Amino acid sequence: RVAYVNGRYVPHAEACVHVEDRGYQFADGVYEVCEVLDGRLVDERRHMDRLERSLKELRIREPMSRAALGHVLRETVRRNRVRDGMVYLQITRGVARRDHPFPKGDVAPAVVVTARSIDRRKGGKVAEQGIAVITVPDNRWERVDIKTVSLLPNVLARQAAEEAGAAEAWFVDRDGCVTEGSSTNAWIVDIDGRLITRPADRGILRGITRTVVVELARREGLELVERPFTVEEAKRAREAFVTSATKLVMPVVRIDDAVIGNGKPGSIAGRLRDLFHGAAEIAS
Numbered sequence: 109r110v111a112y113v114n115g116r117y118v119p120h121a122e123a124c125v126h127v128e129d130r131g132y133q134f135a136d137g138v139y140e141v142c143e144v145l146d147g148r149l150v151d152e153r154r155h156m157d158r159l160e161r162s163l164k165e166l167r168i169r170e171p172m173s174r175a176a177l178g179h180v181l182r183e184t185v186r187r188n189r190v191r192d193g194m195v196y197l198q199i200t201r202g203v204a205r206r207d208h209p210f211p212k213g214d215v216a217p218a219v220v221v222t223a224r225s226i227d228r229r230k231g232g233k234v235a236e237q238g239i240a241v242i243t244v245p246d247n248r249w250e251r252v253d254i255k256t257v258s259l260l261p262n263v264l265a266r267q268a269a270e271e272a273g274a275a276e277a278w279f280v281d282r283d284g285c286v287t288e289g290s291s292t293n294a295w296i297v298d299i300d301g302r303l304i305t306r307p308a309d310r311g312i313l314r315g316i317t318r319t320v321v322v323e324l325a326r327r328e329g330l331e332l333v334e335r336p337f338t339v340e341e342a343k344r345a346r347e348a349f350v351t352s353a354t355k356l357v358m359p360v361v362r363i364d365d366a367v368i369g370n371g372k373p374g375s376i377a378g379r380l381r382d383l384f385h386g387a388a389e390i391a392s
C-alpha cells in the first residue's frame with residue numbers, strides 16, 4: 109500500500125507526519141472520505157465543495173488547487189489498486205512549535221491521502237440484515253457542521269456502540285431529538301411512509317450521501333420532511349436507516365432495545381440503497 113504525504117507517495121508502513129503537526133497536537137485539521145466505485149470517485153465535486161468550506165471555516169489555506177488535489181486522490185486510488193472502497197484526505201494547519209494560536213509566517217498545510225478497498229459484498233450482506241444502533245447524549249461542540257478530525261466524542265460513542273453489540277451510535281440532543289450518528293446521518297420512515305431526517309442547518313454534518321438521498325427521494329416521488337425527530341418517534345418508526353459514503357444507505361433494525369418495524373430492513377431503505385449509485389455523480 110501507498111500513502112500520499114506532503115507531496116510524496118510513500119509506502120503506507122512508512123507514511124509519517126511530524127510530531128508537531130497541529131493535527132496531531134490540536135486536531136487542527138479537516139478531512140473528507142470519498143467513496144470509490146469501479147476505481148472512480150463518487151461525488152467528488154460535492155466532497156471538494158465541502159472540503160473548501162471546512163478549510164474556510166477554520167481559516168486553513170487551501171494547500172493546492174482543486175484539480176491538483178483531485179489528481180492526488182485519483183493517483184492514490186490507482187497506486188493502491190482500489191476498485192471498490194474509499195479514499196481518505198486530511199489537511200491540517202501544518203507543522204509548527206506547539207502553541208495554541210495559528211502559527212505565524214507561511215506554514216504550509218499538511219496533506220495526507222490514503223485509499224483502501226472495501227468488500228462490497230460484505231456491506232451488502234450487512235445491509236440485508238440491518239444494523240443495531242444505540243443512543244447516547246450529544247456532547248459535541250457546536251460546530252459539527254465542519255468536517256474536522258476532532259472526533260473524540262464520536263470515537264467514544266462508537267466504542268460504546270461496539271460494547272453494546274451495536275454498529276452505530278446516534279447522538280441525542282437536549283430536546284430528546286436525534287442529531288446524527290457518530291459517522292453517519294440518521295433517517296426514519298414514519299407510519300405514513302414519509303421520510304424524515306434532521307435539517308442540515310444545525311447540529312449535524314451535511315453528509316454528501318444525505319444530500320444525494322434527498323435528491324433521490326424527491327426524484328422517486330417519496331414524501332420527505334426535513335425536521336428533527338425524537339428517539340421515541342424513531343423507536344416507533346416503520347423504518348430507520350443511516351447514510352454515509354462508506355455505509356451508503358444502511359438499514360437500522362434496532363434502536364437501543366426497540367425493534368424497528370418487523371425487525372427486518374425496510375423496503376424504502378432497500379430501494380434507496382439500490383438506486384443510490386444511479387443518483388450519485390460518478391466521473392467517467
Ligand code: PLP
Nearest residue numbers: 291292293313315316317352353
Ligand atoms: N455525520 C458524521 C458525524 C460523519 O462523520 C459522517 C461521515 O463521516 C456523516 C455524517 C456522513 O457524511 P457523508 O455522507 O458525506 O459520508
